[in-house]
Amino acid sequence: MTAEVIPARFPLQAIAALAVHDPQRGFDADAAAMSQAVAGMRCGSVVGSGSGGGFAGLDGDEVSVTAQTQADVATALAARLVAAGGELVTLMEGAEPGLARCVADRVGQLGPGAEIVCYGGGPVPLLIGVE
Numbered sequence: 698m699t700a701e702v703i704p705a706r707f708p709l710q711a712i713a714a715l716a717v718h719d720p721q722r723g724f725d726a727d728a729a730a731m732s733q734a735v736a737g738m739r740c741g742s743v744v745g746s747g748s749g750g751g752f753a754g755l756d757g758d759e760v761s762v763t764a765q766t767q768a769d770v771a772t773a774l775a776a777r778l779v780a781a782g783g784e785l786v787t788l789m790e791g792a793e794p795g796l797a798r799c800v801a802d803r804v805g806q807l808g809p810g811a812e813i814v815c816y817g818g819g820p821v822p823l824l825i826g827v828e
Contacts, residue, residue, distance in 0.1 A: 701728040707740040707757075708819070709787050709826030734828070739781060741774045743767055743796075743823040752822070767793055771800045771823045779804055783827035785812045789819035796823050 701724070705711040714731040722730065742755045754762035754774030762773040779786060786804055790797035797815040800823065804813060 699724055703728065703731045703735055705735045707738075707742075707824070707826070709740055709789060709824050710735040710738050712787065712816075713738045713826065713828060738826045738828040739778050739783070740827075741778050741825040742821050743771045743774065743825075744821050767796055767822050768799050771796060771825070772803045775800050775804045775825050775827075778825055778827040779811065781827070783811060785814065785826075785828050787814050787816070787824075787826040787828075789816040789824040789826075791819040791822050793822050800825070 703711075703714045705714055713734040717730045717734045719727055719730070740757060741761075744753055744755060751763055751765045752767050752770040753760045754770040754777075756774065756777060761777055762770055764770045764773065775786065775788075786801075788797040788800055794817075797817075801813045801815055804811070
């Protein structure tokens with residue numbers, strides 16, 4: 698059995714890799730396509746900021762925005778990620794129902810033409826992937 702580690706650091710990168718997986722393609726070509734999908738996705742997340750209250754938006758591993766509400770942080774972070782370009786925005790919300798839809802509505806106004814996909818079941822309030 699042959700195996701390859703696809704270098705996904707963030708959960709949505711793993712989804713991007715699975716989206717391009719093609720079992721009919723040769724192993725090396727498939728692994729390369731999956732790795733390319735991972736490399737082509739910029740990722741962000743909305744997390745609690747700790748004892749001071751409020752929320753932080755991480756662009757990769759770096760805090761890029763903070764605000765008192767999840768929606769404000771998520772929208773600002775999504776705008777930042779979309780500003781760098783992309784055709785597909787993936788939103789995965791955690792325990793806060795409606796956050797992904799709120800951000801999707803606002804992102805749709807920022808980057809017309811980008812496809813927006815929403816999922817539930819995330820490990821934090823919101824994960825954002827742009828590719």
